[in-house]
Amino acid sequence: MFVVRWDCFSFALVFAVSFILSRAEVCNGGRTSSFVRNDQLSNDMPLDSDVFQVPPGYNAPQQVHITQGDHLGKGVIISWITQDEPGSSLVLYRAENSELKSSAEGIVLTYKYFNYTSGYIHHCTIRDLESDTKYYYEVGIGNTSRQFWFITPPEVGPDVAYTFGLVGDLGQTHDSNRTLTHYELNPAKGQTLLFVGDLSYADAYPFHDNSRWDTWGRFIERNAAYQPWIWTAGNHEIDFLPDIGEVIPFKPYVHRYHVPYKASGSTSPFWYSIKRASAYIIVMSSYSAYGKYTPQYKWLEKEFPKVNRTETPWLIVLMHCPFYSSYVHHYMEGESMRVMYEPWFVEYMVDVVFAGHVHAYERSERISNIAYNVVNGLCTPIRDPSAPVYITIGDGGNLEGLVTEMTEPQPSYSAYREASFGHGILDIKNRTHAHFSWHRNQDGYAVEADSLLLHNRYWTVSEESAVAGM
Numbered sequence: 128m129f130v131v132r133w134d135c136f137s138f139a140l141v142f143a144v145s146f147i148l149s150r151a152e153v154c155n156g157g158r159t160s161s162f163v164r165n166d167q168l169s170n171d172m173p174l175d176s177d178v179f180q181v182p183p184g185y186n187a188p189q190q191v192h193i194t195q196g197d198h199l200g201k202g203v204i205i206s207w208i209t210q211d212e213p214g215s216s217l218v219l220y221r222a223e224n225s226e227l228k229s230s231a232e233g234i235v236l237t238y239k240y241f242n243y244t245s246g247y248i249h250h251c252t253i254r255d256l257e258s259d260t261k262y263y264y265e266v267g268i269g270n271t272s273r274q275f276w277f278i279t280p281p282e283v284g285p286d287v288a289y290t291f292g293l294v295g296d297l298g299q300t301h302d303s304n305r306t307l308t309h310y311e312l313n314p315a316k317g318q319t320l321l322f323v324g325d326l327s328y329a330d331a332y333p334f335h336d337n338s339r340w341d342t343w344g345r346f347i348e349r350n351a352a353y354q355p356w357i358w359t360a361g362n363h364e365i366d367f368l369p370d371i372g373e374v375i376p377f378k379p380y381v382h383r384y385h386v387p388y389k390a391s392g393s394t395s396p397f398w399y400s401i402k403r404a405s406a407y408i409i410v411m412s413s414y415s416a417y418g419k420y421t422p423q424y425k426w427l428e429k430e431f432p433k434v435n436r437t438e439t440p441w442l443i444v445l446m447h448c449p450f451y452s453s454y455v456h457h458y459m460e461g462e463s464m465r466v467m468y469e470p471w472f473v474e475y476m477v478d479v480v481f482a483g484h485v486h487a488y489e490r491s492e493r494i495s496n497i498a499y500n501v502v503n504g505l506c507t508p509i510r511d512p513s514a515p516v517y518i519t520i521g522d523g524g525n526l527e528g529l530v531t532e533m534t535e536p537q538p539s540y541s542a543y544r545e546a547s548f549g550h551g552i553l554d555i556k557n558r559t560h561a562h563f564s565w566h567r568n569q570d571g572y573a574v575e576a577d578s579l580l581l582h583n584r585y586w587t588v589s590e591e592s593a594v595a596g597m
C-alpha cells in the first residue's frame with residue numbers, strides 16, 4: 128500500500144531516483160529533543176480535589192465556560208450548569224465603563240447517558256458587544272448568582288495583535304492541572320484558547336461515567352469562564368457505546384459545548400469557522416464524514432475561497448488528528464484526510480495547522496505531499512513555501528500519558544519533536560509576523576522550549592528559522 132507512505136524506504140528500485148531527488152530538497156534534518164521527562168502515568172485528580180469543588184449555594188451555577196458566539200467576535204456564548212433545579216437561563220452583563228446592565232435569555236437542556244442524568248445545562252448567546260472591552264457577567268439569577276468577566280477582541284483587522292493559547296488532549300490529571308496553570312501563568316498571556324480536541328476523557332471510566340464530564344467542567348472553569356475556548360471535537364468526544372444503548376455519537380459533547388457553527392454557514396457543530404482579530408480560524412472534524420460530496424467537504428469547499436487575507440491575514444486550521452506526525456502511536460491515522468484536504472491547504476496558503484491526538488509535541492517544516500498521482504512515484508513530502516507548518520500539541524496531560532516512541536530516523540518533514548507535556552502560544556504581531564512558542568510543564572513559566580517566528584504565507588514568503596530550542 129505505497130499510496131499513502133511518506134518515507135519511500137519500502138519502495139522498489141524504480142522509485143529510488145525520485146526519492147533521492149525529493150529527499151535532497153528537505154536536507155536540514157529535524158531535532159529530536161533529548162530532554163528527559165517524567166513519563167510516569169498520572170491518574171485523574173481525585174473527586175475531592177480542590178479543582179473539582181462544587182460552588183456553594185443553592186443551585187449555584189457551575190462549570191461556567193464561554194466561547195465565541197458569532198462569526199466576528201462580537202458575540203459570546205455563555206454556558207453553565209445548575210444541579211438542583213433548572214433555575215434561570217438569564218445572563219446579566221455590563222461593560223466595565225458602564226452602569227447599564229443588559230440581559231439576555233438563554234436556553235436550558237438536559238441529556239441522559241445510560242444511567243447518568245445531566246444537570247440543567249444553560250447556553251446563552253450575548254451579541255453586538257463593543258470591541259476590545261471588558262464585560263462583567265452574572266449567571267444564576269434568582270438563586271445563587273455568580274459573577275465573571277471577559278474581554279472582547281479588537282475589531283477584526285489585518286494588523287491587530289492578538290495572542291492565542293493552544294492546548295490539546297487535556298483530561299483531568301495532575302499533569303492537566305500543571306498544563307493549565309502554566310498556560311495561566313505564562314507571561315505571554317493568552318487571550319483566547321484554541322482547544323484541539325479530547326476534553327474530559329470521561330470515556331476512560333465504566334459506562335463513560337459522565338460525572339467526569341462535570342468534574343472537567345469545574346476544573347477548567349477558572350480559565351474558561353474568563354476567556355473563550357474555541358472547541359474542536361476529538362475521538363474522546365465520540366462516546367459511542369452501543370453495548371449500553373448509547374448510539375448517538377458526541378452526545379455529551381454537543382449538549383455541553385456549544386459553538387457558533389451556524390454563523391459560518393455550517394450545518395454541524397463539528398466544523399465551523401470564526402474570525403478573531405487578524406485570524407481566520409477553520410475548525411475541522413476528524414471524526415465526521417469528510418470524503419468528497421459530504422457536508423463537511425461541501426462546506427470547506429466554499430469556506431476557503433471566502434477567506435480575505437487583506438482582512439484576516441492569518442489562516443489557521445484546527446483539527447484533532449494530525450496530518451503529519453512522526454510518533455509511532457496513531458501513525459498515519461490522519462492520512463486519508465490529508466490526501467483529501469492538503470491540496471486546499473497549499474492552494475489557500477494556510478499559515479499553520481494545529482492538531483492534537485498524539486500525546487506529545489511536534490512541529491513540522493513547511494512541506495507538502497500533493498504531487499502523487501498513483502503512478503508518478505512523487506510521494507515524498509517536499510519543501511513547499513505555500514504549505515502550512517503542522518503543529519501537534521496533544522500534550523495537555525491526560526491519564527493515558529505521553530507517547531514516547533518515535534519513528535526512526537526522524538523524517539525530514541519533522542523539524543522538532545519532544546514527548547513532554549505542555550502548551551503552545553501563538554502571538555500574532557501584525558499581518559506579516561507571528562511568534563509561536565511551546566512551553567513544557569517542567570520549565571519556568573516564561574521558558575520557550577521550542578519556538579518559531581512565523582512569516583505570514585500571504586503577506587511574506589521568506590524563510591523562517593527556529594529561534595529557540597533547548
Ligand SMILES: *[C@@H]1O[C@H](CO)[C@@H](O)[C@H](O)[C@H]1NC(C)=O
Pocket residue numbers: 172176177178301304305308
Ligand atoms: C491545581 O492547580 C492549582 C493552581 O496551580 C492549585 O491551586 C491546585 O491546588 C491544584 N490542584 C491539584 C489537585 O493539583
Ligand SMILES: *[C@@H]1O[C@H](CO)[C@@H](O)[C@H](O)[C@H]1NC(C)=O
Pocket residue numbers: 242243334
Ligand atoms: C450506573 O450503573 C453502574 C453499573 O451498574 C453503577 O456502578 C453506577 O453506580 C450507576 N450510576 C448511577 C448514577 O446510577
Ligand SMILES: *[C@@H]1O[C@H](CO)[C@@H](O)[C@H](O)[C@H]1NC(C)=O
Pocket residue numbers: 185186214215268269270
Ligand atoms: C430559583 O430561581 C428560579 C428562577 O429565578 C425561581 O423560579 C425559583 O423559585 C428559585 N428557587 C429558589 C428555591 O429560590
Ligand SMILES: *[C@@H]1O[C@H](CO)[C@@H](O)[C@H](O)[C@H]1NC(C)=O
Pocket residue numbers: 435436437438
Ligand atoms: C477584503 O477585505 C478588505 C479589507 O476589509 C476589503 O477592502 C476588500 O473589499 C475585501 N475583498 C473582498 C473581495 O471582499
Ligand SMILES: *[C@@H]1O[C@H](CO)[C@@H](O)[C@H](O)[C@H]1NC(C)=O
Pocket residue numbers: 556557558559560
Ligand atoms: C511586524 O512585526 C514584526 C515582529 O514583531 C516586526 O519586526 C515588524 O517590523 C512588524 N511590521 C510592521 C509593519 O509593523
Ligand SMILES: [Fe+2]
Pocket residue numbers: 296325361362363447483484485
Ligand atoms: Fe485523541
